[in-house]
Amino acid sequence: MSAFFVHKEAVTQWIRHLARSNTVYFPQRAGQSGFRFKPVKETTEIQFDRYQPTLAPPGKKLAPAEEPLFRYRKQGDAAPELVPILDQSPRILAGVRPCDLKGIHLMDRANREGHGDPHYLTRRTHTILIAHDCLQPCDDSCFCDAVGSLGWRDNADLFLTSLEDHILIEVRTGPGETLIQGMNFPVCTDVAAVKSRAEAQRAQPFGRQFHADLARIPAIIASQWQAPVWEKQVERCFSCGSCNLVCPTCYCFDVHDDFDLTDPNAGQRTRTWDGCMLPQFAEVAGGHNFRPNPAARQRHRVKRKFEYLTERFAEGSFCTGCGRCGRQCTTDIDIFNIVNDLIDHAEANS
């Protein structure tokens, strides 16, 4: 497909132009060091390369924290009448990084499994992704290269690479194409040359690396059920769930019904984010808890990201290496260190 090599200023104008007739989310400053994906306004700063991963990943725009699922009404003994609530509003997520692009891909896979989740998939169908490459690790917390997310491109509609004061725009899909129609951007005649110049600027090694090959990690973790690492790594844990809630590939939720004050026979079902680090997550009727202590919960979380889901979906890793969980844990528990400790423990005991 086509590619364009465009001055950064023109790209900024283009994003603002798109935002006049679409909802365009772009990472914007929030608080002192954080960023949030927020709708672009006329005055929004469009800054592609000074990047810190957003507090919540962009994929959460497809699965909001509190989401109405359907309205219900009961009449006598008849089956309740259900009206699903589906959000068909079109949106563009721009400035998405490779790790988060991979995260959305993994969310797509999980939400398409079985019957599929109509709420997520409806939003997803109406979403266009404009992604942007990273030539430097965003900070000391990320490890996208170690889990193979850095090179992820598959689900981008448009993929952008910054090179000095220009940006290479690669069109990857039909919907992506429609966004640049009529812009008269200069065509890039030698994509390979631009890319290899960009590649020469990419940091080597790129961010933190594991002590073992990614392909070996699921088996290593499977062998470490009893490792002392689990207990040691949660001594400081608050079971606050922050690491789940900021993760681009955590999709667990809880549901509850709420009836209308004016008519107790009618109401709404809502789902809210949940997470396996929270103490009540594995509690079942009767009060039994399958994972009553933080070490068991942490083990479950790590195995989900690096073993269970990785194997179920045949993806290299269900952790995208975005670094959010370690960055936002107030007590500095970092999944990267847990995995490395497990590798070290396995090596030392083999």
Add this chain to the structure above:
Amino acid sequence: MKPKVAFFDFASCEGCQLAVLNCEDILLDILGLVDIVEFREAMSETAPRFDVAFIEGSINREQDAERLRDIRARSTYLVAMGACACIGNVQARSNFIAPAENFQRVYGVEDRNMVQTDPEFWPLWAHTRVRAVKEIVPVDFELRGCPLVPEEFVHLVKALVTGATPRFSTQAVCVECKMNENECVYDQGETCMGQITRGGCKAICITNGYRCDGCRGILPHANLAAHHGLLQSKGLSEPQITNRYRLFCSAESLGRVGRTGHDK
């Protein structure tokens, strides 16, 4: 017949009753579900039974404890409303100071001595321990926070009217803080009680630019050792840490944190 609901206030600022009245837009709908009878004075012997009694305030005097027991005996459900009733709130900090010292602070040395020597003042000694409602009578439901969260009040009323089990958060404030996509105050050089505090308030204080001071009380599973260590590592002194734990959580944290700490 609509359930009879009553409100009683003890040692409080009545801010929770105000928070209930602030549910203006739906108050009329609630009145469609329940009959509200408000009692401020002592009840007569023939006072009726209540389906739900909401108790606001901490219990500071023996006569208050008696009144509370009486209300309990007449009520099907008893709800502790707000931090004062649930955990003692700021006034329970006085429990950490010797009564004589408290008297002196408030009334001066002379009156403190009077309190000790004049039998007329002796009943005041019963006024020396601030208690949460559950320390005196069984509590069926708690509406935590200072003030209570209006949505939780409405949720509880709806559940009680229909016989459903109400849902209250037993997760850290961090959960709702993350749902609001707040930047953690620890990343701004602040410290926070959110990791060990019961959620349900939608992390309102952080969302509005402050930190969590823990008004909803400490979580049963709170990792206090880790939290204490974290506050230390952020440069807080022991007295500062004690102050943070005791601001709201005094009664509840008794025996769990800072038993030996001194209130300054």
